[in-house]
Amino acid sequence: MKILVCMKQVPQKDAPLKLNEAGTWIREEVSYEVNEPDAYALEEALRQKEKHTGEVVVITSGPARSQQVLREALAKGADRAIHLEDDAFVGLDAFNTAKAFAAAIKDEQFDLIFTGLQSDDYGFAQTGVILAELLGWAHATIIMQIEKTEAGIRVKRELEAGYFQYVDMPTPAVLTIQSGINKLRYATLIGIKNAKNKPMRKVAMAEVASAIGPNLQKIERLYVPQKSKQTQLLEGSPGEIAKKLVDKLRNELRAI
Amino acid sequence: MIFRKPVPNIDRPQMEADVVIVGGGPAGMACALRLAQLIDEWNARHPYDTPITKENIYLLEKAREAGAHCLSGALLDPRAMDELLPNWKDEAPIDAAVHKEAVHFLTSGSSFQLPMVPPPLQDHGNYVISLNRFVKWMAQKVEDAGITIFTGFAGTEVLYAEGEDGKPRVSGVRTDDKGVDKHMQPKGNFEPGYDLQAKVTILAEGVRGSLTKQLTAKFNLNKDANPQTYGTGVKELWEVPAGRVEPGEVIYCMGYPLTSNEYGGAWIYGSKPVAGSDTNLVSIGYVTDLGYADPRTDPQKVLQSFKQHSFVRRLLTGGKIVRYGAKALTYGGWWAVPPVAGDGWMLIGESAGLLNSARLKGIHLGIKSGMLAAESAFEAMKQAHQASSSTYRSATIGEYQNRLEASWIKDELWRQRNFHQGFEHGLWAGMIHVGLQDLTGGRGLWERYPAKAGHEKMQPLASMPEDGGTRAAIIGAAKGDGSLTFDKLTDVYYSGTKHDDDQPAHLVIHDTDICNTRCTTEFGNPCERFCPASVYEMVEDASAPNGKRISLNAANCVHCKTCDIADPYQIITWVPPEGGGGPNYEGM
Structure with a gap:
């Protein structure tokens, strides 16, 4: 099976964030990590x-710093990497990011493409x-x-309220993966060392620019x-307080 | 409680290495970079020979990202960087050049400025930097030079083999086991630590390194040195309205809240403007000597009380905290430096205690010592290369000792060799000693002032006034008002520290009975106070003899090493948690 994994570098989950001057995104001075669902x-x-x-081939788009997620993936066992490297990729919406990826892999033949369910920063869940x-x-x-089957694959989808759905589908296919599907492995010393010699293809903005257009989504503020x-403070006897509390929860907060 | 140790009786992957550097601070990074330079130069000069390879030189760093555990004020004396990379200033992250300095003495109600700045604290020509960003930049240089940095890997054990002379030599290090649960059982994704078999192992772990501690015990390295003495620096990084502390302005403070019986002092450094706002970063911190008498002394509280002094309050009001951190530091000086090289090993930076306590600077000494160690390592490498030998000559490794003693590191530390010991009997006696030392080239009254380990100076709780007396402002837990001052847990949040919860405790207490019985009675469990991250907690337990038993919040740990140093019974050993865990000193 030939699988492409789309990965993204995102600000660390608990990093203190500061807005940029324009108030449209956060300041660059923050620690980054692999988007958690992408790691799964x-x-x-x-x-x-x-x-x-x-x-297994991994792909990401973003500035030089985002190469780190590819290196980590190669260290864990991915075979090669594709880096769409340009600061401008950060500002693309999901539609354009997907277009840029599609253009970058047009000569490849994948059986499956995996993405994380969504990114921890924008949270669009659209790119895949x-x-x-x-x-x-x-x-x-x-x-x-x-699960691999005769005709393609059988997947288990998580629905609401503890329900699951099983779907048989053909390949090639794109699957967006939920966190917790497996247990993440650690990179090993030998894996990190070997990763240095694995192929990393750099794709410049110019190579995919013709595929992308103006963003369809943008952050205003x-x-x-x-x-x-x-x-x-609710006052009265315990019985009265309980009544007032239920009234507030039901009629003001509409929580029950 | 179950404490972390290497998983016994398992097959470990082996990896051969030429040089292993443990610790990616300024010393370790400089060592790697200098080694790469020497190899490149040699290969360029010998184009027809087989080149010396950099392939098997590795640097281990326990933080998830290079620089994430690096904490300092920080002021950088450029001397060593000028030697390592003459054009460093063109590309390194420098926040400001120092252009203004002052020393203030604080009493509880007032402050006065010293009429002149003592020569060791004159900082023109030095630079305000974020050590975190500086080291991250150095790491990039190291990787670009072709040396592999393993981030997220700690050294957990020194490996030994038989040396040329039949005595033990250091033969490498073991890295941390990953994926071990809190009961010491392997999880599904367990990865055993590697045995990195190295021809030379260079320890650059910083203050009180865990491998350095093993090595020191194995070879009794401290037998001729003064006991090392330490302080704990507690730092907050603030964004403060512009004009309060200019970028490049340096303020040192002595006195309040410490009394004249405790050694220590504060720094306030003006750092770079914050883009898009009318504020600039200010680094503020207080170093408390770990040789204090009152077991309730709390270094984090010391900083909080310091900020409440009117002199400091007016500088910070209206600003906000960005980051918090804490780190112990060595200031025993030259007489506390152990042997720095032996068969298969070298010590650099603060692992060797290289810090100038009079100038409150050590980064430049770390960098220089790393360079000197690299030169000896390179010589050994070259000899082995030319002789097609698979081992390095111990005499060549040992040359690093001579290089260090012939270098300006020794000159600089020699002049201050008795500085910190002069304060053994308090601030006023210290001032007199320092004055005498200044007149006699560092000698003072005696050629070699003795020192006493700080933890031996702690006094029983019963001998202290209940309200702390003059020490009231440095004992007990800080409450914090949420804007100027913070309680410990709030501060810890700002350290960004993070550990996998499901792992054995990495603060190894060798006998918890002592905590629950003797220590409670004699010292009132000072671990709750000296730890700047609320790792140690005495929790109610009716079955414990004194109604309380020790409990660890190991995930709070900021890797400062204070507990390993300050515990009066010396029963705590700090060992690295699973690699990747720890604080995130972004921008610190």
Whole structure:
């Protein structure tokens, strides 16, 4: 099986964020890490390869710093990497990112493309699905399990409230992977050392520029939510307080 | 409680190495970079020979990302960088050049400025930097030079083999086991640590390194040295309205909240403007000597009380905290430096205690010592290369000792060799000693002032006034008002520290009975106070003899090493947690 894993570098989850001057995104001075669902997508790809042989290729777009996620992936066992390297990729919306990816892999023949379910920063959950549309492939989201079958693959999707759905689908296909589908492996010293000699293809903006157009989505303004806290003390006998509390929860907050 | 140790009886992957450097701070990075330079120069001069390879030189760094555990004020004396990379200033992240300095003495109600800045604290020509960003930049240089940095890997054990003379020699290091749960059982993704078999191992772990501690015990390295003495620096990085502390302005403070019986002092450095706002970064910190008498002394509280002094409050009001961190530092000086090289090993930077306590600077000494170690390592490498030998001559490694003693590191530390010991009997006696030392080229009254390990100076709780007396402002837990001052847990949040919870505790207490019985009675469990990250907690337990037992919040640890140093019974050993865990000193 030949699998492409789309990965993204995102600000660390608990990093203190500061807005940029324009108030449209955060300042660059922050620690970055691999988008968590993407790490699970990579792990799943590596496990599929170990089961069925094949190749795992990782791809990301972003400035030089984002190469780190590819290096980590190569250290864990991916075979080669594709880096769409330019600061301008950071500002692309999901539609254009998917178009840039599609253009960058047009000469490749993948059986499967994995993405994380969504990114920890924008949280669009769109890039994988749009990529499938652009390629004309089947897709399924929130994947918890993947089995190879005679005709293609059988996947387990997570639905709401503890329900799951099993779907048989053909390949090639795009799957967006849910966090927790597997247990992440650690990179080893030998893996990190060997990763240095694995191929890393750099794709410049100019190579894919003709495929992308103006962004369809843009962030007008970002702001830190104002925290407000109001305390009301309910008075009366325990019975009266309970009544008042239920009334507030039901009619004011509509929580019950 | 189950404490971390290497998983026994397992097959470990082996990896051969020429040079292994443990620790990616300024010393380790400089060592790697200098080694790469020497190899490149040699290969360029010998184009027809087989080149010497950099392929098997490795640097281990326990942080997830290079620089993430690096904490300092920081002021950089450029001397060593000028030697390492003459054009460093063109590309290194420098926040400001020092152009203004002052020393203030604080009493509880007032402050006065010293009429002149003592020569060791004159900082014109030095630079305000973020050590985190500086080291991250150095790491990039190291990688570009072709040396592999393993981030997220700690050295957990020194490996030994038989040396040329039949005695033990250091033969490498073992890295941390990954994927071990809190009961010491392997998880599904368990990865055993590697045995990195190295021809030479260079320890650059910084203050109180865990491998350095093993090595020191194995070869009794401290037998002729003064006991090392330490302080703990607690730092906050602030964004403050512009004009309060200009970029490049340096303020040192002595006195309040410490009394004249404790050694220590504060720094306030003006750093770079914050883009898009009318503020600039200010680094503020207080170093408390770990040789204090009152077991309730709390270095984090010391900083909080310092900020409440009117002199400091007016500088910070209206600003906000960005980051928090804490780190111990060595200031025993030259007489506390152990032997720095032996068969198969070298010590550089603060692992060797190379810090100038009079100038409160050590980064330049770390860098220079790393360069000197690299020169000896390269010589050994070259000899082995020319002789097609698979080992390095111990005499060549040992040359590093002579290089260090012939270098300006020794000159600089020699002049201050008795500085910190002069303060053994308090601030006022110290001032007199320092004055005498200044007149006699560093000698003072005696050629070699003795020192006492700080932890031996802690006094029983019963001998202290209940309210702390004059020490009231440095004992007990800081409450914090949430804007100027913070309680410990709030500060710890700003350290960005993070560990996998499901792993054995990495603060190894060799006898928890002592904590729950003797220590509670004699010292009142000072670990709760000296730890700047609230790792140690005495929790209610009716079955414990004194109603409380020790509990560890190991995930809070900021890797400062204070507990390993300050514990009066010396029963705590700090060992590295699973690699990648620890603080995130972004921008610190």
